Amino acid sequence: MTEDDIAAATGLPVHTWRRRHGATFRARVPVVNPGERLRLYDEEQARAFMNGKHWPTGATAEAADDEQWPTAVPQGAEHPEDLLTDKETGNVLGVGDSTVRAYATTGYLPAGIERHGRTWWPRRTAEARRDAGDQHHATPGRRPGDPRNRAPRPRHDPRVPEIAELATRAPLTTADVVQRFGVSERTAQRLLAAARTHSGT
Known part of the structure; x- marks a missing residue:
């Protein structure tokens, strides 16, 4: 939960909640993402605080009554x-x-x-993937048909010098390149620009 979530759960505007409870809350409930700009808190611990059961820490935790605190998961x-x-x-x-x-x-x-503008994975999901027994995760593959599987475009497009040569005989337009090479108008413009660079004009 964010501090906005916690304030909303208590029925207070976040600025009021921070003024009245923020310092005490932060002293009792640790963030789960230290160093991050958006502070996030464990929901069970946050709700325990909101219910007046300030989650114990350190020596207090050892002395706490088991029935007073959430016990689904041991602290830490x-x-x-x-x-x-x-x-x-x-x-x-x-x-x-x-x-x-x-x-x-x-x-x-x-x-x-998706939560709070970023993507999260449940621990069980990550551990299930880790314990699946295969080593595919060492080199993640791509599905058949993935556009990234296509061979890379040649660094030197053979059409460029040909267009440059044709341009020395007669002026070429984008439409001429589209018709001759069967490409889109945008590709034709790119090829013409590359041909001009190739010929030094």
């Missing part, structure tokens, strides 16, 4: 439903954050959950 333990960033998901898989995003586009990893 990892939960299958924890939402992980691309970097955290990458740490689970042993790959970089850009590879995690690539997995999501190829279907090797689920697309993730």
